[in-house]
Amino acid sequence: MSKSLKRVMAALSDAGLDIAALELGPETRTAQQAADAAGCALDQIAKSVIFAGQTSGRAILFITAGGNRVDPAKASAAAGEPLGKADATLIRTQTGFAIGGVAPVGHLSPITAYFDPKLLEFAVIYAAAGTPRHIFPIVPAVLLEISGAQSTDFTI
Numbered sequence: 380m381s382k383s384l385k386r387v388m389a390a391l392s393d394a395g396l397d398i399a400a401l402e403l404g405p406e407t408r409t410a411q412q413a414a415d416a417a418g419c420a421l422d423q424i425a426k427s428v429i430f431a432g433q434t435s436g437r438a439i440l441f442i443t444a445g446g447n448r449v450d451p452a453k454a455s456a457a458a459g460e461p462l463g464k465a466d467a468t469l470i471r472t473q474t475g476f477a478i479g480g481v482a483p484v485g486h487l488s489p490i491t492a493y494f495d496p497k498l499l500e501f502a503v504i505y506a507a508a509g510t511p512r513h514i515f516p517i518v519p520a521v522l523l524e525i526s527g528a529q530s531t532d533f534t535i
Contacts, residue, residue, distance in 0.1 A: 383476055383485075383509030390485035391515065394525040400508040400515045408479035408511045410445030417505050417514060421445040424514075425498055425506040425522065427481040429470050430454060430462035432491075438465055438473040442483045442506075442526060443495040447534040454533045457493050479511040483526045492528035499523070499530070 380388075384400060391398045403416035410424040417424070424445030429438050439458050441449050455462045467478055475487035483492070483506050498504050498519045505514045506522060523530055 381510055383480060383482070384513055386475060386487075387482045387485040387509040387515070390482075390525070391517075394484075394521075396517070396521070396525075398515050398517060400513045401505075402513055405512060407514065413505060413507075413514055414445055419503075419505060420501075422447070422497060423501050423504045425483060425504045425519075427483050427507055429465040429474070429481060430458070431465040431469055432458060432460045433463050434460040438469050438490055440474075440481075440483065440490050440492040440526075440528070441495070441533055442492060442498070442522070442528055443534055444497040447495055447497060449533055450535040454493070457529075457531050457533050458491065476507075476509055477511070480507050480509050480513070482507045482509045483522060483528070485509060489527075492526050493533055494523045494526065494528035494530045495534055496530050496532065497534070
């Protein structure tokens with residue numbers, strides 16, 4: 380088991396959850412690949428999209444439904460600072476995850492996070508478990524709580 384996957388599983392366990400990660404074939408780097416492999420709707424995939432705060436210099440996480448896109452203006456308004464593209468180094472340094480496997484929990488450093496209310500429409504959603512081929516099922520309200528995210532509209 381990779382260090383990243385172990386960190387996600389530990390974060391879930393520390394939150395009192397007994398959840399097993401699902402290994403989904405060779406690659407699930409995109410929301411559509413993950414939805415196809417999991418046999419669920421695209422919007423049941425909780426994408427972790429990272430932006431760089433242009434004032435703070437920190438990574439900011441937006442957990443959004445698989446079919447939604449983050450609106451840069453709404454996201455900047457939610458974050459209270461201009462946002463730019465986060466590079467792989469910032470993402471890896473702050474979260475500990477590589478692009479394509481960024482989980483909504485288990486980060487190396489605390490992260491400011493925002494949650495797409497669309498995800499709350501489902502009984503179960505699936506999120507990256509720290510690798511490009513692992514996801515975990517979770518009740519959306521539980522993910523909202525344990526991620527420390529704020530539910531707000533930031534999508535197009």
